[in-house]
Amino acid sequence: MADITKVLVVGSGAMGAQIAMVCSLAGLEVAVQDVAEASLERAREELTQRMQRSVDKGRITAEERDASFTRMRFGTDLAEAAKGVDIAIEAAVEKIDVKRSLFADLDRLTPEHAILATNSSSFVPSKIADATTRPDRVVGMHFFNPALVMKCVEVVRGPQTSDETAAMTVALVERLGKTAVVVDKEIPGFIANRLLNAVRDEAIRLLEGGYASVESIDTAARTALGYPMGPFELMDLTGIDIGYHTKQARFEETGHPADAPSRSVVDKVERGELGRKTGKGWYDYTNEGNH
Ligand SMILES: NC(=O)c1ccc[n+]([C@@H]2O[C@H](COP(=O)([O-])OP(=O)(O)OC[C@H]3O[C@@H](n4cnc5c(N)ncnc54)[C@H](O)[C@@H]3O)[C@@H](O)[C@H]2O)c1
Structure with a gap:
């Protein structure tokens, strides 16, 4: 199979x-x-600003930036974008x-080898692959x-993903200057988010069991484990509702009580204390610098 030279990104x-x-x-x-x-307009504007900052900081040259934008086309027509x-x-x-x-449309519109x-x-690949005639x-x-x-880019193999597809995807990730992490057997959450969620869930268990405070748990994560921020600080940054909705959806799927959102998280969501974006979560941000 030929090298990858032309990419379609769906969703901007x-x-x-x-x-x-x-x-x-x-x-x-x-x-x-x-x-x-x-x-598409917003994407173009944001990328233009970001790349200008990269040029200003000397990370790339103005010529590299201009050449990059010349290689990009933006449009709403999927058939046109999928060509070649x-x-x-x-x-x-x-x-x-x-x-x-x-995926059914992409199967129809992209070249056979794509x-x-x-x-x-x-969503793991097998939830999507059978909408196409090329699950491999x-x-x-x-x-x-x-x-x-x-x-990091996780390369997730579904049961039907071929060795060649996995190898080509890993090669592309490396070409992008990223690190490929292969998930050999698909599992919801993949690797990094599963690790993150396990730490988050244990932090909540420790808090709800009265073993330690939010501050102590975050401090242990930072000073003993070298994490850039503690699990509660991270939840406040990303939004407590994000984790809540993920767990709620999983619980509705499995009906397993262990998958349900924790009592203290439900409490936070019901009170609208969702983290930094609402001024209060596990910490109070109303007077920034409190914390
Ligand atoms: N945000 C994250 O932190 C994150 C991280 C990793 C992966 N993801 C995944 O990336 C995907 C996109 O997430 P996002 O945060 O960029 O969402 P987003 O809401 O910022 O963007 C989604 C885009 O998809 C477009 N869109 C909707 N239907 C479309 C269609 N039929 N064809 C083409 N475009 C369509 C929307 O107009 C919108 O511009 C999701 O699958 C998400 O799970 C998100």
């Missing part, structure tokens, strides 16, 4: 825009497609029906936010 939101930029900075031709013209691509990276909204219908990758955080070329390609900065 928080993830798609930066994934597209990462690809074009690595010298690849990139078509960025979104159903919303406004989202070697891989499609889907970063559209996290709804299974949307993804399955997109790999169809999903950046989904919660469907793979998870899970970037972390912000994609321009974060090194």
Whole structure:
């Protein structure tokens, strides 16, 4: 199979825009497609500003920046964007029906050899692969936010993902200057988020059991384990409701009490104390500097 030179990124939101930029900075031709013209506009503006900052800081030259934008095309027409691509990276909204219908379209519109990758955080490849006639070329390609900065990309193999697809995806990740982490057997949450969630859940258990305070647990994570921030500080940064909704969805799927959101998290969500964005979460941010 030929090398990957042309990429389609579907969805130009928080993830798609930066994934597209990462690809074009690595010298690849990139078509960025979104159903919303406004989202494409916003992506173009944000990337222009970001790249200007990179030039100002001397991380890239103005010529490299200009050449990168020349390699990018933005548009709403999926058929046009899919022409001649070697891989499609889907970063559209996290709804299974949307993804399955997109993958059926991508199967129809991209060249036969193209790999169809999903950046989904919660759907494993097998939930999507059977919407296509090429399940062997469907793979998870899970970037972390912000994609321009974060090194890790999880390459998630579904039961039908071929060795060649996995190897080509890993090679692409490396070409992008990122570190590929292969998930040999798909599992919801993949690796990094499962590790993160395990630490978060244990932190909540310690708190609810009265073993230690929020501050003590965060301090232990930072000073003993070398974490850049403690689990409660991180929940406040990302939004306590995000973890709540993920757990609630999992609980509705499995009915297993261990999957349900914890009492103290439910309490926070009901009170609207969702973290930094509401001024209060595990910590109080109303007078920044309190904490
Ligand atoms: N935000 C994160 O931290 C993060 C991290 C890793 C992976 N992800 C995954 O990335 C994907 C996108 O997340 P996001 O945070 O960028 O979302 P977002 O809401 O910022 O962007 C989603 C984009 O998809 C577009 N879209 C919706 N339906 C579409 C369709 N049918 N065709 C083309 N575009 C369509 C929307 O217009 C929007 O621009 C999700 O699958 C999510 O699980 C998100």
